[in-house]
Amino acid sequence: MALGPFARILAQVALVAGSAIGRAFVQAFQEAAQKGATQAATRTLRRQMPVEEAYKILGIDTTATTREEIAKHYSKLYEMNAPTGSAAGSPYLQQRIENAQKVQVWVYATFSTVTCLLGYNSTLRVPERQQELSTITG
Numbered sequence: 001m002a003l004g005p006f007a008r009i010l011a012q013v014a015l016v017a018g019s020a021i022g023r024a025f026v027q028a029f030q031e032a033a034q035k036g037a038t039q040a041a042t043r044t045l046r047r048q049m050p051v052e053e054a055y056k057i058l059g060i061d062t063t064a065t066t067r068e069e070i071a072k073h074y075s076k077l078y079e080m081n082a083p084t085g086s087a088a089g090s091p092y093l094q095q096r097i098e099n100a101q102k103v104q105v106w107v108y109a110t111f112s113t114v115t116c117l118l119g120y121n122s123t124l125r126v127p128e129r130q131q132e133l134s135t136i137t138g
Contacts, residue, residue, distance in 0.1 A: 048103065049096075049099050049100060049103050051103060051104075051107055053100070054099070054100035054101075054103040054104050054107070055104070057077075057096055057097060057100035058070065058073040058074060058077065058097070058100050058101065058104060059073055059077075060073055060104065066108075067105070067108055070101060070104045070105060070108065071101075074097060074098075074100075074101040074104075077093075077097045078094055078097050078098070081093040081094045081097065082094065
């Protein structure tokens with residue numbers, strides 16, 4: 001007879017402890033998922049394409065680049081790798097070309113701003129001044 005109430009109390013303790021452990025597990029999982037997403041975004045930002053690689057992908061000369069030239073090279077290469085009726089195209093190459101174009105537009109806008117602010121010769125581009133640009137922009 002004494003075993004019945006003891007078993008009931010033990011079951012209640014297990015139920016309360018189990019629900020607390022379950023809630024803690026769910027909360028830990030949610031926090032880990034949030035951290036994982038944040039860390040993945042951080043890794044993606046750190047993994048940005050180098051400027052030199054963007055120049056090579058788009059086939060752009062480092063000393064004479066305009067927004068129009070970037071757009072022209074981007075459009076040509078993107079269309080060459082687009083799917084057509086006879087060819088499947090290459091989504092991977094299209095993504096690389098798109099990333100290179102984004103980097104180039106950023107470089108053009110950033111360096112043009114730095115050039116205007118500091119009075120540099122506007123024909124110079126980032127590969128020649130990359131160290132200087134990185135110290136200026138942080």
